[in-house]
Amino acid sequence: MNQILSPPSTWVDKYGDYLYSFALYRIQDDSLAQDLVQDTLAAALEARERFKGTSSGKTWLTGILKHKIIDFLRKKYREPVFEDNILETHEMHDCFDDKGKWKTGPEKWASNPESLLEQKVFLNIVKKCLQDLPKRPARALALREMEGETTQAICKVLNITATNCWVILHRARFLMRKCIETNWL
């Protein structure tokens, strides 16, 4: 089955929204996501002879965008950045008492938690909480959960040690859970 790539002049209207949402969900920054869409389509324009038609145009463009996102993260974190202290863990410590027990523990969210996955309101809270995370933890979590990258791969891209990679993912999940609980209950 050979798929045909539509003419470049139609790309923005045909794929723009999808690619933008895809990038935004991983990068959590509007203008960066827009730049990445532009870079992706510009690269695709140059490489359009290499489109083989073995996958759809959308899949092909998404593949290019994924590379652009990784490239962006690599460059961004090549130099040490101070936008968020990845080892900032006081918001976690505050949840435990001196003996390391939960002060106020995780409450049950629903009698049947799996049913929450069918609720738009709940999913929208999850989406919002991911956007509100500090940037680097959010991006680490996106690489891990959406792209299925290993911690080794993530720590290379984000320029952190393996240990810090676990800390950053732990922190991302901890804050996500807390944010969801605050907004849901």
Added chain:
Amino acid sequence: MINHWTFRCKDVSDLISRSMDEKLPLKIRMGIKFHLMMCHLCLNYKNQLNLIRKAVLKLDDDKSIGNEITPLPDQARQKIKNHLKNIE
């Protein structure tokens, strides 16, 4: 050295996250399991982290109910169109 049979909730919350990224040594896994048998708060924590993992994936699926495409703002749309026209 932490005694594996007396993990604290604080350690367990860390280890639960780590167990989602790699296979932990048997001793540690047993220690977590033992803790979870007695601590419903950490069990809630574990289940919720798994639920969040599923929700994040679901939101990435463009056929999912929770996935609302965010439209590219008009200004950006026009800018990208112009850019592509210029380089074509």
